[in-house]
Amino acid sequence: MSQQVVLPGFYLHQLAEVVAGYGVNTAEWLESLQVPQPQADNNAMSLSWEQFRQMVLQACELTGEPSFGLLVGQRLLVNTHGILGYAAMNAGSVRQGAELVEKFLSLRTDLVRVEVEERDDDYRLHFIERFDLGDIRQPVLEAIILAIKNVLDFIAMADANACTVCFPFAPDADSGFLQSLFRCRVQYQQDWAGIHLPKELADKPLLMANSGSYRDALEICQKELEKIQQNSSLTDRIYRLMLSNNNSFPSLELTARYFHMTPRTLHRRLQQEDTSYKDILDQVRQRLAIQYLDSGKMTVQEVAYSLGYSEVANFRRAFKRWHGIPPSDYLKQQ
Template sequence: MPTAAWLEHLGINPDKFVKPQITMPWLTFRQLVLDAGRFSNDKTLGLMVGERLLINTHGIVGYAALSSGSVRQLVDLLQHYLVLRTDLLTVGTSERDGEFRLDFFENRPLEDVRRSIIEATVLAIRNVLDFTTMGTSEIREVTFPFDGDERLAESVFRCPVAYNRDLAGFTLPLAAIDTPLKMANKISFQEALKVCQQELDQLSTEQTWSARVRRLMLQSRHGFPSLEMTARRFHITPRTLHRRLVDEGTSYRAVLEGVRHQLAIQYLESGQMSIQEISFALGYSDIANFRKAFKRWEMLAPSEYLNAHRQ
């Protein structure tokens, strides 16, 4: 199918892509990735795309990365501003046993395009890291939580790659992440950071309030913020936030319910957590309340859903 006809079928107008910021509905983007995989007949689409996502394809975020003072500063940049490139994944970090770990968490179930999106994103970040460190980043291992082509992945990442692990991400030597980068430019970095923040502010104002609340909940790794804390993050009163959500036909409780439903499915299908652990992670003090809520969502108990998924 010709490219123009394909995009028209998906309702995509290429002329809009001249703008610095462009968003696309999830269903449209998912179909775009599925079609690309089908047309190319290539299960390694994510690696093929990620290999082409070099630092100069990331706009102001790439420029800020280029001027970063250290790997730690670069990672901090990604944690705050990756959303300017994609809102499908969130970056998390940890330090243990002399290693610095960079992980990528799904902000929503990525369904049948999960492998393509995560492989492309992780490889794109690896490209950024490799360029800013002039090839001295010393990535020790890359991991993915699904099946994949290990030989091909190792050829593009140029380091050991392991599939079917708990998380997507990679490890670096902790001793190297604070080493000054040769291309560091403090003034350029600060100027680029200002533009990143401006674009983030613009992106936030273009979103619905329910989408902003949902994103904040998904990015919270230590329990969901209350209505009051959420409102404080947005510098408005709880009453104002409640009214704005009602104007959009929803509520804080409804958004929280949707996030819990999404994460419950994701956790169950990952097979990494028990039902009791999932209940606790989703903020239920009583596992019976979680079972009751899940049955309301899926018309099945969590254990029944898990058995059906395994079959």
Template sequence: MADTDFFLPSQYVQQIAGQMTRMGVRLPDWLLQLQRPGLNGELEVQHLSFADFQRLVREAIALTGEPAFGLLVGERLLVHSHGILGYAAVNSLSLRQALQLMERYFLVRTSLLSVQVVTDGALTRLVFSEPHPLGDIRMPVMEAVILTIKNLVDYVTLGVCQVATVSFPFEAPAHADLARELFGCEVRYGGDWTGFALSSEHLDQPLRSGNPEALREAEQLCQQELAKLTRQQTLSARVRRLMLEKQGGFPTLQVSARLLNMTPRTLHRRLQDEGTSYRDILEDIRHHLAVEHIKAGKLTLQEVAYMLGYDDLSNFRRAFKRWEGVAPSAFRA
């Protein structure tokens, strides 16, 4: 992930550092050297690169000896930790509105994951995706983010709408029982999606904390923050996000250009200026999703190929062998 595409407010970094301190661990010298006085005069890390963030998470787990470190951080991230997005969610008039706000403005809190609301009959899922591969910090990041957002949903609904299931794409860790205790619901591992599901019947029930005027002001601030971040983000990251939002039907170069309010030629030229192309981004996303689907083992190879836009299984097999050096069937075995 390019640092221009990485965004994480300093208060989240402080929460990680605070949890390390609470567990009796001395903060690494390199992190202390990055601290600068914040607006309130307290020292904080204001500009952390993605590589430094990965290093911090790895060292937090290694130094504390706690593989469930992500869950412990997520449990301590309260509503006020999520800034204007948390405030907007609390003042939403319904749970559906709160979930749609998270889907639309999640980027104002972090670029580590993106969110999509998927309603399928009686269940509605909040599905989290990786715009860029998280690598070996995937599990703690996903555990922290999904737990804190699940707790936010519990807070705004006052427990009326219970989360039914939490799903993770990785295999069950040794601390799976702790995860089930903290989530307070069924937690499934090895799935083909990441996030949580809840009953659709409660989505439109009025929330007691709803405040139309406060919500309007909060959403305007979210729009301003999102516009600022979008301007700072590289074009390739914006194209990548568009593709991840449309998994199973990736937008063409022409459609992507239209969505980004530019001509296909301009989009092609600007991506070239960033050292990439539409085809390269699509290839990278297909590679990443193919590996994840095959690791999960929930779909047949034919289904994976279809989801990634291949109309011929043999074309998918050839592409996968080019990416990983082995056929998808061998990789799965």
């Protein structure tokens, strides 16, 4: 499945503006990547995964800035996120704003999804890659999470200082710089990526809440989401369905029923998109296998079981086909 990255032109425009600030001729640079000049508006731009990946990698190289993602993220304030940002500005609580992000983040980016997790006094926005971001994982996650933290800062005002931001990799910036950007505690080399906040902050009424404006914005968000879902390929929709179910993958028959078609019709439609149910399931398993192993919390046997393999040997063979080495060797390299 060829991955397309869809982002508002404004986001890519800000990325190019950061690069331009380092004296780079961005028109020539973007032309070499065969990327159209991004406009400072919220119209969607679609790039191939490789175009987007090279854009981020070369931006980091051209600027020589290890914290490039953070420099982009700091430019993405609440008023840059279109109708989603407007809805958040009128939310009645941080919880309501967080649930907006969880449901409608795909209106702004399909690179990650958000799961709101709540346990006792623990309230988290957990950012999960929709597919393996590979060598641009750090700048992308830093940019997106800082952008969402900017939203929380606006709607919760000074109370957002009580948040903690977590990243699953080592920092490329000093603590003072990070504090100036996030205005809260930042922890790197954690086992997850996201924002943690006290539950009392999540439920505190917001001063700027406007229930009428919120309902109107929510209705527009829902219509926009339905439009995206209708226009996306069947392959993408099944891929996302499987990811949302994690280790409880629906069978071909159940998947067909979910999309209101027979298994034969589903198979034919996927053939027209040069893929199959089996191929999509294989890609989802491949992605989740790396995610589970990288977490360091699961054994090879547990990963195999979680991915629906009845025999560990079958998982080992599949992993070696994907990555050229057995999962045990991958763990040793990690």
